[in-house]
Each structure stands twice: as structure tokens, then as C-alpha cells.
Amino acid sequence: MEKSWLNTARDVYTAKERELIGVGHTAHARSFFRRHPAYSPSPLRPLPVLAGTAGVASIQLKDESRRMGLGSFKALGGMYAVARLVRAEAEERHGPRPTEEQLRAVAARTPFVCASAGNHGVSMTAGVREFGGTPIVFLSEDVPERFAHRLRSLGAEVRRSGSDYEQSMAAALEAAERHGWRLISDSSWDGYTAVPLDVIRGYTVLFDEVDDTPTHVFVQAGVGGLAAAAAGYVRDRWGERPRIVVVEPQAAPCLLVSAREGRMARVEGGRTVLGRLDCREPSLLAWRLLSRLADAFVTVTDEEAETAARLLAAENVRVSACGAAGAAGLLSLQPATRTALGLGPDSRVLAVGTEGAL
Numbered sequence: 001m002e003k004s005w006l007n008t009a010r011d012v013y014t015a016k017e018r019e020l021i022g023v024g025h026t027a028h029a030r031s032f033f034r035r036h037p038a039y040s041p042s043p044l045r046p047l048p049v050l051a052g053t054a055g056v057a058s059i060q061l062k063d064e065s066r067r068m069g070l071g072s073f074k075a076l077g078g079m080y081a082v083a084r085l086v087r088a089e090a091e092e093r094h095g096p097r098p099t100e101e102q103l104r105a106v107a108a109r110t111p112f113v114c115a116s117a118g119n120h121g122v123s124m125t126a127g128v129r130e131f132g133g134t135p136i137v138f139l140s141e142d143v144p145e146r147f148a149h150r151l152r153s154l155g156a157e158v159r160r161s162g163s164d165y166e167q168s169m170a171a172a173l174e175a176a177e178r179h180g181w182r183l184i185s186d187s188s189w190d191g192y193t194a195v196p197l198d199v200i201r202g203y204t205v206l207f208d209e210v211d212d213t214p215t216h217v218f219v220q221a222g223v224g225g226l227a228a229a230a231a232g233y234v235r236d237r238w239g240e241r242p243r244i245v246v247v248e249p250q251a252a253p254c255l256l257v258s259a260r261e262g263r264m265a266r267v268e269g270g271r272t273v274l275g276r277l278d279c280r281e282p283s284l285l286a287w288r289l290l291s292r293l294a295d296a297f298v299t300v301t302d303e304e305a306e307t308a309a310r311l312l313a314a315e316n317v318r319v320s321a322c323g324a325a326g327a328a329g330l331l332s333l334q335p336a337t338r339t340a341l342g343l344g345p346d347s348r349v350l351a352v353g354t355e356g357a358l
């Protein structure tokens with residue numbers, strides 16, 4: 001398995017991609033969050049020592065560890081998607097500008113369900129509880145108990161099912177279909193895209209908070225939602241020049257393999273400590289965007305991500321190994337990939353510290 005893949009299918013951003021992800025959708029999501037009491041832009045941390053090590057002009061890390069008080073960037077996705085769904089249903093029933101009471105009544109009609117590697121469930125739960133609704137979160141056996149505990153403390157019912165993310169997703173989907181519950185998935189597939197599209201649009205808000213144009217964006221991926229948010233938003237706002245690099249665990253490189261094969265692929269994968277990135281199949285929407293808009297796909301080992309987390313801590317930024325995986329992608333690039341991506345002393349890198357230290 002190669003460590004990197006330069007995207008031979010890279011193409012320009014068109015109206016087709018803008019319809020999915022673009023600055024117009026971001027403006028809507030950002031105005032939603034501006035009205036939310038827990039919202040404030042996350043800090044951008046300069047990493048001068050790491051930039052020296054990587055031989056670039058600067059590295060700025062978007063530090064998502066305190067986002068909405070929920071610990072990761074995922075807070076922007078599930079919460080936004082729940083609010084949009086509740087509002088849409090309420091408008092259908094009651095017409096435009098539904099009251100708070102009508103929104104709560106709509107939310108109470110049936111539970112909201114998702115599968116999660118941890119953070120998405122937290123986000124959905126927080127969003128559902130704001131309307132007084134019932135959140136149910138399916139976790140696979142390998143999701144750490146601390147996430148289950150956190151979810152329960154936020155008001156979710158937690159159900160353990162399956163041994164990986166895909167199996168917990170199948171269980172969530174089956175329960176949603178059987179009981180008529182509302183599925184709030186952060187992944188998407190043929191016939192199920194509306195909710196996950198809102199999830200990705202919510203994530204774009206974090207890039208909207210950045211003022212300066214980067215030359216390179218390194219972003220870690222599980223099913224690819226965050227990376228797709230980066231790709232669509234960056235192309236619409238900053239054009240074709242910034243290079244977008246998608247970083248996956250060596251144990252689960254579903255986007256890299258899909259790009260290499262030119263079609264959405266499933267990988268068998270091995271074990272990894274990068275639990276939130278341990279996804280075997282891309283999200284369909286993410287694949288649609290990244291297959292054309294990303295410049296490269298690279299993998300990192302657990303050790304590389306853990307080393308990056310230590311280096312970030314030395315610069316006073318505390319993120320988990322998952323949270324450091326984007327930066328690890330930059331630090332572990334092979335020389336040929338580095339050259340192909342035009343990385344050098346003038347490069348200004350943007351990376352995302354997706355979650356705090358665990």
C-alpha cells in the first residue's frame with residue numbers, strides 16, 4: 001500500500017460542487033451558529049517550531065478542542081443538521097417561522113438516532129436535547145467507554161452494537177427503519193444524502209473563521225465529511241491554488257484507495273488507535289467532492305499521529321492523536337510528494353486540530 005496518492009482525477013470546482021458545498025451554504029450555517037449562545041470561533045494556533053521542522057513558512061492549527069463546549073469540530077455538524085431537520089418539519093406542519101413550542105412539539109414526535117465513533121453522537125445529542133427530543137446513539141464495542149459515559153451525561157440513550165463503525169451504522173439504520181426514528185448520519189450513501197449534507201455544511205463554518213488564505217490545507221478523514229467541507233469551501237472562497245491534502249490512518253485508507261481505483265472502495269483495514277478515523281467506506285457525498293477537488297491523499301501510522309500530538313503539546317496545543325493526524329500528514333510526507341505539492345519555505349499551512357486530548 002502506497003503512503004500517498006496524487007489525485008490524477010483532480011478537476012476544477014464547478015456549479016455542481018457549489019450546489020453541494022460553497023460559501024453560500026456556509027453563510028447560512030454561520031448565521032445559525034452566531035445566534036447560538038455556546039458559539040464562538042475556535043482559536044487559530046500558530047506553530048512556529050513545527051513549521052521550522054516541516055520547512056514551511058507557517059503552520060496554523062485550527063484548535064477545535066473547545067468547540068461549543070463539546071470537545072471537537074463535530075459539534076458544528078450534527079447540531080446544525082438536527083436544527084435544520086426540526087425546522088423543516090415544523091415549517092411543513094405549521095408554515096414559516098414556527099414558534100419555539102412548535103419546534104419542540106415536532107422534535108418530540110419521534111427519537112433521533114445515529115451511529116458514532118464518539119464525537120458525532122455528542123453533537124447530535126446536544127442538538128436534540130436543545131429541542132427536548134430523545135437522542136439514541138449506537139456505538140460499536142471498540143468506542144471507548146468515556147464516550148458512552150459522556151453521551152449519557154448529555155441525555156442520550158446509548159446502545160452498543162457491532163465491532164466496528166460500519167456495523168454500528170447498520171444497526172442504527174435498521175432501528176431507524178423499523179421504528180420510524182429520524183436518522184442523523186454523518187455518512188451518506190445512495191438515497192440518503194440530505195441530512196449528511198447539512199452535517200458537512202455545518203463543518204464548513206470552521207474554515208469560514210479563518211482570515212488568511214493558506215497555500216496548503218491538511219485535513220484528516222474518517223468517512224471524509226470534514227475533508228469534503230474543506231474541499232468545497234476552500235475552492236469556492238480561495239480558488240484552485242490551495243493544495244488540499246486528505247490524511248487517513250494507514251489502517252483504514254478508504255479515500256486513498258477509492259482515489260487510486262477511481263471508484264468508491266471499501267477497505268478491510270487493520271487495527272488503529274485513531275478510532276475516530278477508523279472508517280472502512282467513504283461517505284458518498286465526501287467522495288463526490290474529494291474525488292475531484294482534493295490534490296492528494298496520504299496515510300499516517302499510529303506512531304506518526306502520536307508523535308505529532310506530542311509535538312503540538314510542546315507548543316501548548318493539546319489534541320489527541322486523531323486531532324493531530326492532519327499535522328502528522330504534513331510531517332511524514334515523502335520528499336517526492338512534498339515536491340509534487342509545492343511545499344517549501346514560502347508555504348502557509350492550515351491544519352485542523354479536530355478534537356482535544358482525551
Ligand SMILES: Cc1ncc(COP(=O)(O)O)c(C=O)c1O
Pocket residue numbers: 072074117118119120186220221222223224225226227276277279322323354355
Ligand atoms: C476528532 C475527529 N477527527 C476527524 C474525524 C473525521 O471526520 P469525518 O468522518 O467527517 O471524515 C472525526 C470523525 O468522527 C473525529 O471525531
